[in-house]
Amino acid sequence: MTSKERIAKKAAEQLVPHSIINLGIGIPTLVANYLDKDAYYLHTENGLLGVTSVAEEDVDPLLVNAGKLPVGEATGASYFHSADSFSMIRGGHIDVAILGALQVDSKGMVANWAIPGKDIIGVGGAMDLLVGAKKIIITTNHVAKDGTPKFVEECTYPVTSTRQADILITELAVFQWKNGRYELTELMGDTNLKDVEENTTAFYKVSEQLLEKRR
């Protein structure tokens, strides 16, 4: 399993059966591979509730997800226009949104739509999802391609919302937003606390349960 697959699998474990889930582009898309397809309802903001994966021979170019990748329709699926789709999102009808991020900070802020110095020319549904979904799970590599931490003290990239992300999952650890700060609740694979510390500039607390377990 690649590190991205491990992150996706961990995100899938956070989900409650029969919830309505919106998956972003990248690692979030992989989460679908670890869900029992009959027990979850996947929403895509371009207008479908009931997304399934599709075999290559069944690809319909007019049936895609928000990443413009071909998908299938589940039994009991429905199509709707974009304003209805975003009414579902902003109106609090989506239980969980799983999104990627460029940065997440100590205050729970997420930056996932623009890079300073580059042209700001795309936002898509990122801001609506962060504002509207009942729960936000961020899945991302722990550090950027150049090795700099993505879990930082304060976002230097433009934030997507003023709402906190509830869970942050990387290939190193799982962090839960509790009482106004992130708590490291789980280490992934054979990661140790020092690995996390060395690759993070954000403030976080290590959960008592985890410290207890390691004593």
Add this chain to the structure above:
Amino acid sequence: MVINKISIAEQVITKVQTGDTLMVGGFGLVGSPLTLIDALTHHDAADLTIISNNVGEAGKGLGLLLRQDRLKKAVGSYFTSNREVAKWYNEGLLELELLPQGTFSEAIRAGGAGIGGFYTKTAVGTDLAAGKETKLIDGETYVLEKPLKANVALVRAWKADTKGNLIYYKTARNFNPLMASAADYVIAEVDEIVDEGNLSPEEIVTPHLYVDAIVESRLILTREGVVERDI
């Protein structure tokens, strides 16, 4: 009197005038009125403001009009899908207005529904709300967004009946029903035109009062890309 809404792309596209604001349906090329866009590339209207989620893809769909330097401004949510947009923008040849996708959709709905604006929580506290009026409603901050309207809308549906009622196909629906409500003149491109009575009243998504003209599609999106349709 029977009103005949069935038209030919090359003729009806002349409704688009230089300086017009145009709504064009589609999420990328999915649900994009490719035949009408093609007709527009052969018609001389310029200085257009395009309201569309994307400016097509590089050299495809609305991307063709960009290459012809026919666009003055684009209003949408995700221009990254056509990598040429940034270049035109940086050279000062194209204005851009970026809106969150939900705000963009709702602004079109508001435009079509006679609503003068709406308050949304989306984008509050971000760069995209900069300079916009905010309001505290029941303890939460919202930002005021204005409606979007157009002179002409080019929409893509699956089937029309001869009255102009429309139904859509899978995720090719996207922004099309909204745009059909928000322009002075609405042209629908469809794969099939059936006699009135052959669409169930229960399945009609866009009632005929919104639609001024119907044309049959010639260019369609397939697994092999944009191709001429076998008719």
